Amino acid sequence: AQTVTQSQPEMSVQEAETVTLSCTYDTSESDYYLFWYKQPPSRQMILVIRQEAYKQQNATENRFSVNFQKAAKSFSLKISDSQLGDAAMYFCAYRTYNFNKFYFGSGTKLNVKP
């Protein structure tokens, strides 16, 4: 079975600075999908960004971008110009190409300091 590892239980960043959250995964598949979800204190799970493994170009969404290293099985999230509203739990997730199965990491709590 696939596993997703987030090695940073908690991180802090100063407002307006940049922070990178790490995620690694284990798989034998060549095609799959990767996601970062944000869970603020409201507890709603919000999709931040998605990456298809067959795409070499790293995905970006405004201040959020990923560094996808397929050979290294690494999928980190970079948040630029951090804002107070970015404070949340961030989950890395893997979806199999077939069978619609999802695997989540244990989460990283991001604190943003004013």
Next chain:
Amino acid sequence: DTAVSQTPKYLVTQMGNDKSIKCEQNLGHDTMYWYKQDSKKFLKIMFSYNNKELIINETVPNRFSPKSPDKAHLNLHINSLELGDSAVYFCASSLEGGAPYEQYFGPGTRLTVT
């Protein structure tokens, strides 16, 4: 329009009681899931249904029984509630075999067993 809805959002009950949580999605997705999120924020998959058929049934006590009357609904019934069942329960949905590839989550149901 709410994509994935859950009722109730909060549920407080006593040990030994039976309770149900309802979930509905209006996205036309064919796969629905139940997750349990414990106090450490770890997301654990419990069940997954594809077109009303159970496809994932993780190691969950028999007291938990999912029911999918149609592919837009997935309910969770819990018998003989225990203190350890206290958690946030998330319903989610996704589409097999095509975009979008991510899961869409409901707002969660916070269950407190006293």
